Amino acid sequence: MALSGLDIYKLLPGGVKPPHPKANCKECGFPTCLAFAMKLAAKQAELSACKYVSDEAKAKLSAAAAPPIRLITLSADGRKIEVGNETVLFRHEKTFYHPTAVLVRVPDTLPAAEIAALAKAVADYKVDYVGMSLRLDGLAIEATSGNAGQFAEAVAAARGACTLPLVLVSEVPAVISAGLAKTAGITPLICAATEANWEEMAKLAKAAKAPLVVRADSLAGLAELTQKLAAAGVEDLVLDPAVRGFAGSLQALTQLRRLALKKNFRPLGYPIIAFPYLGAADPGLETLLAGQQIAKYAGFVVLGRFNPADVYPLLVLRANLFTDPQKPIQVEPGIYPINKPGPDAPVLVTTNFSITYFAVANEMESSGLPAWLLVADAEGMSVLTAWAAGKFDAEKIAKTVKGTGVAEKVNHRKVVIPGHVAVLMGELEEELPGWQIKVGPREAVDLPRYLKTAW
Amino acid sequence: MPVNVEIPVEKWSGSVRTVKLGATPAEGGTRSRSVTIGGANTLPFLAFEGKVPNPPCVAVEVRAVDPSADWPPPLVKAWGSVLGDLAAWTKAAEAAGADLIVLQLTQTDHAGERMNGPKARAALRTVLQATGLPIIVFGAGQAELDNEMLVAVAEEGAGERLVLGPCEEKNYRTIVAAALANGHLVTAKTPMDVNLSKQLTVLVHDMGMPLDRIITDPTTGGLGYGIEYGYSVMERLRLAALQGDNMTQQPMIVTPGEEAWRTKEARAGEGVPAAWGDWEERAINWEAMTAAALIESGAEIVVMRHPVAVARVKQMIAELMKA
Numbered sequence: 001m002a003l004s005g006l007d008i009y010k011l012l013p014g015g016v017k018p019p020h021p022k023a024n025c026k027e028c029g030f031p032t033c034l035a036f037a038m039k040l041a042a043k044q045a046e047l048s049a050c051k052y053v054s055d056e057a058k059a060k061l062s063a064a065a066a067p068p069i070r071l072i073t074l075s076a077d078g079r080k081i082e083v084g085n086e087t088v089l090f091r092h093e094k095t096f097y098h099p100t101a102v103l104v105r106v107p108d109t110l111p112a113a114e115i116a117a118l119a120k121a122v123a124d125y126k127v128d129y130v131g132m133s134l135r136l137d138g139l140a141i142e143a144t145s146g147n148a149g150q151f152a153e154a155v156a157a158a159r160g161a162c163t164l165p166l167v168l169v170s171e172v173p174a175v176i177s178a179g180l181a182k183t184a185g186i187t188p189l190i191c192a193a194t195e196a197n198w199e200e201m202a203k204l205a206k207a208a209k210a211p212l213v214v215r216a217d218s219l220a221g222l223a224e225l226t227q228k229l230a231a232a233g234v235e236d237l238v239l240d241p242a243v244r245g246f247a248g249s250l251q252a253l254t255q256l257r258r259l260a261l262k263k264n265f266r267p268l269g270y271p272i273i274a275f276p277y278l279g280a281a282d283p284g285l286e287t288l289l290a291g292q293q294i295a296k297y298a299g300f301v302v303l304g305r306f307n308p309a310d311v312y313p314l315l316v317l318r319a320n321l322f323t324d325p326q327k328p329i330q331v332e333p334g335i336y337p338i339n340k341p342g343p344d345a346p347v348l349v350t351t352n353f354s355i356t357y358f359a360v361a362n363e364m365e366s367s368g369l370p371a372w373l374l375v376a377d378a379e380g381m382s383v384l385t386a387w388a389a390g391k392f393d394a395e396k397i398a399k400t401v402k403g404t405g406v407a408e409k410v411n412h413r414k415v416v417i418p419g420h421v422a423v424l425m426g427e428l429e430e431e432l433p434g435w436q437i438k439v440g441p442r443e444a445v446d447l448p449r450y451l452k453t454a455w
Numbered sequence: 456m457p458v459n460v461e462i463p464v465e466k467w468s469g470s471v472r473t474v475k476l477g478a479t480p481a482e483g484g485t486r487s488r489s490v491t492i493g494g495a496n497t498l499p500f501l502a503f504e505g506k507v508p509n510p511p512c513v514a515v516e517v518r519a520v521d522p523s524a525d526w527p528p529p530l531v532k533a534w535g536s537v538l539g540d541l542a543a544w545t546k547a548a549e550a551a552g553a554d555l556i557v558l559q560l561t562q563t564d565h566a567g568e569r570m571n572g573p574k575a576r577a578a579l580r581t582v583l584q585a586t587g588l589p590i591i592v593f594g595a596g597q598a599e600l601d602n603e604m605l606v607a608v609a610e611e612g613a614g615e616r617l618v619l620g621p622c623e624e625k626n627y628r629t630i631v632a633a634a635l636a637n638g639h640l641v642t643a644k645t646p647m648d649v650n651l652s653k654q655l656t657v658l659v660h661d662m663g664m665p666l667d668r669i670i671t672d673p674t675t676g677g678l679g680y681g682i683e684y685g686y687s688v689m690e691r692l693r694l695a696a697l698q699g700d701n702m703t704q705q706p707m708i709v710t711p712g713e714e715a716w717r718t719k720e721a722r723a724g725e726g727v728p729a730a731w732g733d734w735e736e737r738a739i740n741w742e743a744m745t746a747a748a749l750i751e752s753g754a755e756i757v758v759m760r761h762p763v764a765v766a767r768v769k770q771m772i773a774e775l776m777k778a
Contacts, residue, residue, distance in 0.1 A: 090687070090690050090691075091683070126730060127728060127730040128728070129679065219460045219462070220457070220458055220459070223458040223460050245777070246500075246771060247500055247502070247775050250500055251500075254501060255463065259463060263461070265460070267460075281770070284743065284763075287744065288743060288744065288747045288767065289771075291747055292751055295751060295752075307732060307733075307736070308729070308731060308733075309731070309733045310740060312720070312731050312732055312737060313741055313744045316678055317682075317744060320678070321683055323683055325683070355681045355684065358679075358680040361719075362680055365718075365723070366717045
């Protein structure tokens with residue numbers, strides 16, 4: 001049974017009677033023991049952050065305090081992957097915390113030069129999306145050859161070309177061991193331990209201090225293996241329910257997430273790895289299956305190949321679904337050129353609420369009309385809400401016009417404000433001497449027609 | 456050490472309402488078959504927990520006016536010359552795997568003149584003759600014109616169990632009345648909000664429209680353009696339906712085709728970052744991914760545009776129904 005924040009507090013240095021000398025020491029990173037207790041209760045912190053809690057209290061707390069889905073970290077030369085620690089089944093209940101890591105499979109049968117080129121392409125892949133930089137997270141080096149020497153060379157080639165975290169994919173301990181010899185200094189993920197090889201894989205994982213994937217084709221099989229591995233001292237585990245297709249994957253991943261969160265079922269409280277290319281008939285379907293697994297509920301998704309036209313929509317889907325619903329995506333305030341605007345293109349102003357921005361940008365993009373779109377910092381609120389809250393007033397709009405330097409880009413002095421804030425016109429004329437203030441339509445959808453007739 | 460893993464199963468008290476589109480000759484129409492949606496008493500495709508009696512459907516959009524000038528090349532190329540021929544386009548849409556046809560009405564006709572009731576009537580007649588699939592007719596987004604066109608369409612298709620829409624809070628009475636009088640269904644469209652969706656269902660139902668003739672359109676954004684809002688509202692509506700909230704139990708229709716094909720990612724082939732990848736592949740992915748995410752959050756009908764994206768999403772649905 002989960003403990004409440006207050007129950008937990010009574011076991012911490014600040015809450016025991018008499019208080020421990022280190023009460024409220026802040027070393028855990030929280031201002032007080034009570035604050036730390038609340039985070040523990042919300043499963044957003046780990047008890048190990050407190051050095052002074054008694055062993056007796058630890059025993060009582062460990063079951064309740066550990067996050068229901070363990071946080072797993074892969075690292076390599078600065079780039080790292082963190083997945084797990086999720087607390088909800090649906091993003092609207094709170095938020096999804098750690099975006100699914102998206103990796104690309106690298107078969108060791110490719111020539112070393114191709115492996116290096118692929119590794120570099122994946123590592124360098126970067127796409128800008130509303131001010132965010134979306135990237136791929138790592139490589140899964142697959143021992144397609146089954147040959148330890150060839151696998152080691154492939155790992156070395158990938159390591160030589162990039163600093164991405166790696167997954168080492170083979171069920172043969174000797175092959176994994178050869179690969180691990182080339183990963184000194186980084187923490188790869190070993191994939192995978194099975195009923196047949198788990199004892200040897202456990203030794204390798206312990207020696208390399210690396211997390212280990214557990215593979216079984218039933219949930220009971222997975223739970224049995226994780227318990228054996230935990231007993232053998234390997235606690236950083238990742239689950240591979242070896243069910244590959246759309247329906248099987250959705251059901252198994254949903255069951256795993258529910259077991260972890262609703263039943264607090266420890267043996268399956270680990271992140272999940274998925275291989276959409278093993279469950280889909282062609283690359284188009286693979287992309288949809290990868291999307292399904294990002295939404296529900298994989299921690300790692302390994303793509304079968306690297307193709308920007310597939311990767312871009314997947315990374316955008318991930319960015320969208322892992323956005324905190326309490327804190328809607330805000331667009332960076334600033335100046336956005338649309339359809340290659342020139343000096344005579346119209347100047348439009350709106351707020352930095354993502355949907356507002358998208359509505360305006362989208363209508364303008366599809367109309368083909370050029371414009372300079374100025375996005376004011378309205379704290380992520382829509383036009384009407386921001387206006388009502390005093391975050392989108394004449395002063396703010398004037399500041400945006402001046403701050404973006406649009407005056408140097410255009411040969412006119414006209415700016416279009418949203419129809420919803422027509423009332424600001426007079427005040428804005430005072431704030432922006434020399435500018436003509438034009439009142440645009442209320443809805444973005446009417447902008448192209450407005451610009452064709454009224455600009 | 457064998458471990459007993461008890462699969463957590465939710466005991467939902469409610470289910471999605473079952474709605475039937477299209478009427479066969481035996482039912483007073485001319486459709487070669489009707490299509491039933493809804494009926495699930497669990498979250499999408501969780502067959503271990505409940506029943507999912509009907510697969511989600513893909514509706515393909517056709518128009519009486521050639522959209523080549525507005526639609527981007529990857530979409531225009533896919534359909535080719537049928538875009539200028541409503542009957543041929545409808546047949547091609549059916550051949551591409553459509554479960555339903557959406558006749559999207561426009562504000563002007565092919566000659567650039569204002570549409571009207573008789574012209575809309577003629578367009579429906581063409582589609583009815585070209586296909587035996589059930590038909591959805593969407594207005595052009597201008598209240599006065601839509602009322603004129605949809606009333607005419609409702610009369611022309613009397614008894615066919617068409618779906619007419621969208622009914623919106625500001626304009627639903629005329630459309631609902633026409634649908635009621637001629638045995639049709641309606642879609643009720645609200646802007647991404649659980650309570651507004653419920654409220655419009657209540658308003659439409661209060662006019663006498665039976666609940667098994669209302670399909671809700673919660674509105675969505677395209678991938679990258681607000682899909683997360685639509686996605687979460689649909690998940691919340693579906694959870695509310697399963698928890699027994701009567702006015703949230705309507706099947707859901709969304710328009711990923713329209714949303715995806717207005718994004719820059721689908722429309723722009725030049726002057727975009729290399730990281731966006733091949734234009735045509737990316738554009739098709741954009742539509743298919745938008746539709747797929749919405750199906751997995753609860754959509755019963757997705758309205759789509761590109762035949763390759765349609766085929767892909769149909770295949771995904773078939774896979775998900777295998778359980």
